[in-house]
Amino acid sequence: MRSQTFTISTDSATPNTEPASAATLLRGQGMSGLVGNTPVLHVSEPLVPAGRGFWAKLEGFNPGGIKDRPGLHMVERARTRGELKPGGRIIESTSGTLGLGLALAGMVYGHPVTLVTDPGLERSMTQLLTAYGARVNMVSEPHPTGGWQQARRERVAQLLKQHPESWSPDQYSNPDNVSAYTPLALELASELGHIDVLVCSVGTGGHSAGVSRVLKQLYPELQLVGVDTVNSTLFGQTAGPRLMRGLGNSIHPRNVAYENFSEVHWVAPAEAVWTCRQLATSHYATGGWSVGAVALVAGWLARTRPADTRIAAIFPDGPQRYLGTVYDDDYCAAHGLLDFPPALEPDVIGRPDEKQVSRWTRCTAVVDPLALAEQADGSGAEEKSK
Numbered sequence: 001m002r003s004q005t006f007t008i009s010t011d012s013a014t015p016n017t018e019p020a021s022a023a024t025l026l027r028g029q030g031m032s033g034l035v036g037n038t039p040v041l042h043v044s045e046p047l048v049p050a051g052r053g054f055w056a057k058l059e060g061f062n063p064g065g066i067k068d069r070p071g072l073h074m075v076e077r078a079r080t081r082g083e084l085k086p087g088g089r090i091i092e093s094t095s096g097t098l099g100l101g102l103a104l105a106g107m108v109y110g111h112p113v114t115l116v117t118d119p120g121l122e123r124s125m126t127q128l129l130t131a132y133g134a135r136v137n138m139v140s141e142p143h144p145t146g147g148w149q150q151a152r153r154e155r156v157a158q159l160l161k162q163h164p165e166s167w168s169p170d171q172y173s174n175p176d177n178v179s180a181y182t183p184l185a186l187e188l189a190s191e192l193g194h195i196d197v198l199v200c201s202v203g204t205g206g207h208s209a210g211v212s213r214v215l216k217q218l219y220p221e222l223q224l225v226g227v228d229t230v231n232s233t234l235f236g237q238t239a240g241p242r243l244m245r246g247l248g249n250s251i252h253p254r255n256v257a258y259e260n261f262s263e264v265h266w267v268a269p270a271e272a273v274w275t276c277r278q279l280a281t282s283h284y285a286t287g288g289w290s291v292g293a294v295a296l297v298a299g300w301l302a303r304t305r306p307a308d309t310r311i312a313a314i315f316p317d318g319p320q321r322y323l324g325t326v327y328d329d330d331y332c333a334a335h336g337l338l339d340f341p342p343a344l345e346p347d348v349i350g351r352p353d354e355k356q357v358s359r360w361t362r363c364t365a366v367v368d369p370l371a372l373a374e375q376a377d378g379s380g381a382e383e384k385s386k
Contacts, residue, residue, distance in 0.1 A: 031108050035068045036183055040191045041285050043313075046278060047299035054199070054298040054311035055192055057184070060287055060318025064100025066184075067316075070206055071101020073180035074169040075109055089114060089166040091159045093152035095203075095245045096125045097317060098171055103132035114163075116155045118148040120245060125321055147239055147250030171204045172253035181210030188312055189218055197305070199298040199313040201227045201247040201290035202234055202264075205256030207314060212260045223262040225301065226366070227293045230359070235264045236352030236369040243269045243335060244289035246316060252370050261366040266357050267293035270340035275299075276326050280319065288322040291315045296342055296360065 038061040044053035059066035078084035090102055091114045099115040106113040113134040117126075126136050137159065143150035153172075160166050171177045184207065188195060195215055200208035212224045231240030232248030239250040272292030279286035279295055286292075298313035305311070325331050332338045346362040349355060352369070 031063075031104060032072055035062050035072060035104075037187060038062060038184075040188070040312075041283065043279070043283055043295065043299070046282055047275070047295060048302040052302045052307055054302045054313050056285065056295070056298075057188060057191075057312060057314045058285055058318075059184075059314060059316050060285075060291075064104060065097045065317035066207060066314070067098040067101040068104055069101070069184060070169075070171065070177045070180035071098060071103075071105045072108065074171070074174055074176045075102070075105035075111070077176045078167055078169070079109060084111070084167040085165045087111065089163045091156055091163065091166050091168050092116065092171065093149065093156050094171075096121055096129075096321065097246060098204075099125075099129050099134060099136075100132070102169070103129060103134045106133065114159060114166075116152045116159070118142070118152060120148065122321060122324055124324060145239075149249060149251050153251075171206065171255075172251070173255060175255070177204060177206035178210040178213070178255055178257075181207045182214055184314075185211040185214035189215065192310060192312060194310055195219055195222060195312045196309045197223045197225060197301055197311045199225045199227060199294050199301065199311065201294050201314070201316060202256060203247045203249060203290075204253045205234075207316070209255055209257035209260065211314065212257065216260065224260045225297060226261045226264040227290070227297050228264055228266050229289070229293065230266050230268050230357055232266070233369065235266075235363070235366065236372070237266065238356055240356075244272060244293070246288060246290045247293060252368075256368075258366055258368040258371075263362060263364040264352070264366050265293075265297045265346060265363075266361045267296055268359050269335070270337040271296055271342040271360050273326050273332055273337045274341050276319070276322075280327070285315070286319050287315050287317045288319065288326055291317065292326070300346065 039058050041056045041058055042053050043056050062068040089112045090106055092102055093116045102113050114137055115129055115134050116137045118139050129136050139151045139155050142148045156168050160168055198212055198215060202208050208226060216222050228234050229242055229244045229248035231242045233239045234249050234256060242248050272289050275296040276286050276292035294313050298311055301311050319327060342360050346360045349361055349363050351365050352363050
């Protein structure tokens with residue numbers, strides 16, 4: 001049974017002044033009502049010794065996963081402001097999950113949807129997005145420096161020019177991507193009563209920023225722990241080929257709230273696979289790359305923090321999308337991901353750019369890589385002027 005939470009008022013509740021038929025209103029309210037009020041599950045053995053554990057927020061109980069929330073919210077807000085005209089096409093870059101949320105929003109509000117992705121998207125996901133009525137536009141080559149994300153963003157820009165009155169949510173810098181998670185934060189507060197540590201995967205930065213912003217107002221001592229993938233630039237590492245989707249980045253989204261993080265962990269694909277499979281055999285509730293990475297870190301925190309520490313971890317999706325990757329023995333064997341249980345403790349580095357990491361690693365010095373680069377450029381210019 002789904003957990004109960006209190007009713008909240010957010011910007012997304014602003015009434016739409018555009019006339020609509022009763023059938024349209026009923027259909028839209030019915031579908032959007034499927035999103036939210038997801039359950040929490042206490043996770044313990046074998047990831048954590050008996051008597052300890054953490055609480056997992058199971059966002060896979062939304063029809064398409066966690067990004068149903070921003071998909072609906074960003075579209076609703078853009079319509080209210082007049083940025084997205086009735087019937088206008090929605091065009092966005094996605095690695096999959098936001099695509100599902102935008103497909104849902106397109107149905108609810110009556111907009112065609114074009115989703116720009118890359119060859120790393122699972123075939124089953126492409127089929128599902130197409131079944132939901134979205135056009136899937138595939139880029140064929142990564143950008144020389146910005147990788148697949150930048151290649152997809154440039155394609156989005158091209159398509160926006162080709163389709164008059166089209167609109168892109170730009171999830172990487174849209175503040176509505178952050179505010180969409182206010183209900184999730186309040187659900188957690190209602191379900192758990194108090195939270196000491198919040199563990200979130202980081203990709204666009206939306207849900208870690210949005211949930212922590214609200215929870216830090218309720219619990220000023222809250223610690224936010226970010227979970228990234230190896231070969232991601234988000235927290236100051238160098239970009240490289242990444243197998244895991246849904247977390248990590250090769251660009252620097254402006255929605256990442258660096259100031260909110262107490263520490264960051266990088267996790268490798270084999271470590272995430274092992275953890276996903278452990279969750280599946282012990283708790284029935286599991287998910288994809290982000291879920292495995294987050295559970296690994298949350299389990300370590302539950303083992304090493306005082307026993308009364310209340311830890312909440314956000315599981316962004318369920319396992320269905322990953323049956324051909326994380327849960328496929330042939331796929332995992334081909335990529336060297338089987339039979340590699342993670343170490344009991346992460347490696348530790350003193351600063352994010354200390355070395356390029358290749359396995360589970362922790363750093364408590366969290367900074368905005370772009371701010372560091374600007375400081376370095378300024379220092380260099382100052383030295384030259386002397």
